[in-house]
Amino acid sequence: GQANLSWVPPGRYDIHEILDYYSSQIENLGIELHLGVEADLESINKYQPDAVIFATGVKYNIPDIPGIDGSLGSEIYLAEKILEGEYPIGKNVVVVGGSATGMETAIWAAEQGAISSEIAKFIAFYELLPKEELFKRWLRGNRKVTIIDMLPKLGMSIGRTTRGFLIGQIKKLGIISILNVQIKKFEGKTLIYEHGNETKTLENIDTFIIAAGVTPNDELFNKVKQTNPPYKIFKIGDCKKPRTMMEAIHEGFRTAYNLDK
Ligand SMILES: Cc1cc2nc3c(=O)[nH]c(=O)nc-3n(C[C@H](O)[C@H](O)[C@H](O)COP(=O)(O)OP(=O)(O)OC[C@H]3O[C@@H](n4cnc5c(N)ncnc54)[C@H](O)[C@@H]3O)c2cc1C
Numbered sequence: 001g002q003a004n005l006s007w008v009p010p011g012r013y014d015i016h017e018i019l020d021y022y023s024s025q026i027e028n029l030g031i032e033l034h035l036g037v038e039a040d041l042e043s044i045n046k047y048q049p050d051a052v053i054f055a056t057g058v059k060y061n062i063p064d065i066p067g068i069d070g071s072l073g074s075e076i077y078l079a080e081k082i083l084e085g086e087y088p089i090g091k092n093v094v095v096v097g098g099s100a101t102g103m104e105t106a107i108w109a110a111e112q113g114a115i116s117s118e119i120a121k122f123i124a125f126y127e128l129l130p131k132e133e134l135f136k137r138w139l140r141g142n143r144k145v146t147i148i149d150m151l152p153k154l155g156m157s158i159g160r161t162t163r164g165f166l167i168g169q170i171k172k173l174g175i176i177s178i179l180n181v182q183i184k185k186f187e188g189k190t191l192i193y194e195h196g197n198e199t200k201t202l203e204n205i206d207t208f209i210i211a212a213g214v215t216p217n218d219e220l221f222n223k224v225k226q227t228n229p230p231y232k233i234f235k236i237g238d239c240k241k242p243r244t245m246m247e248a249i250h251e252g253f254r255t256a257y258n259l260d261k
Pocket residue numbers: 001002003005006007012015037038039040055056057058080083101104217220236237238239242243244245246248
């Protein structure tokens with residue numbers, strides 16, 4: 001699930017250990033794994049299970065704005081698809097949505113193309129670039145990155161410490177924030193929005209990245225529940241309510257621990 005994405009933004013590599021841990025536990029415990037298969041009511045019933053735990057995560061919100069589907073010629077992708085590395089990003093990037101995923105994706109985009117610490121050390125050692133230039137190129141790539149949001153502040157739903165840390169990075173990386181706006185249309189490389197009573201545009205945008213929040217993906221749970229099945233059903237993690245890995249893992253553990261009780 002999303003754990004495959006959450007380690008991608010800068011400074012989050014430690015999260016990969018969670019994936020490593022669960023991958024090896026799944027193997028050690030001989031848990032049968034079927035990837036690339038979509039479960040539905042029929043396939044679940046075929047197992048004749050005693051209990052089914054739904055951990056189906058989230059659906060990504062796509063606001064109802066003309067052109068957001070790319071039909072007017074804009075290059076538009078979900079943040080999650082960008083972080084999966086499925087699509088390349090251009091030189092001028094606009095991230096729509098300034099909450100956790102939007103902020104982290106903007107930081108990630110700004111850092112793409114920065115020179116690595118190892119190369120920076122080599123350049124410093126042989127004095128191949130002036131110090132200031134080297135520092136700039138080590139800190140970030142050369143993309144222009146803008147975040148746009150309808151709310152008056154970035155990261156309003158994030159905890160205070162994480163928010164302060166992310167905002168500090170956004171400032172340092174020169175990411176532009178345009179807040180308190182209403183987006184009207186995506187048309188080719190142009191974004192049309194309203195700020196106050198004024199209509200404004202952002203031009204020459206190569207890539208739009210949508211990070212407009214998530215909603216629980218609990219349709220399958222509801223469908224199964226409606227059939228009044230002969231087995232126990234549980235809903236855990238983000239498909240109950242989008243939160244963090246801690247709640248998802250804890251609810252998974254607690255549900256499994258209490259299965260026989
Ligand atoms: C960019 C990003 C950064 C994040 N950073 C953090 C962080 O720093 N710390 C933190 O705690 N959390 C973070 N999160 C959130 C965290 O990843 C989620 O809260 C957590 O992964 C939720 O786990 P879950 O198992 O409930 O759902 P998910 O991880 O969403 O997994 C759901 C899985 O169910 C599968 N699925 C859905 N329907 C079906 C079906 N019908 N049949 C078969 N499979 C199905 C999906 O393909 C998916 O693999 C981040 C998320 C993102 C996107």
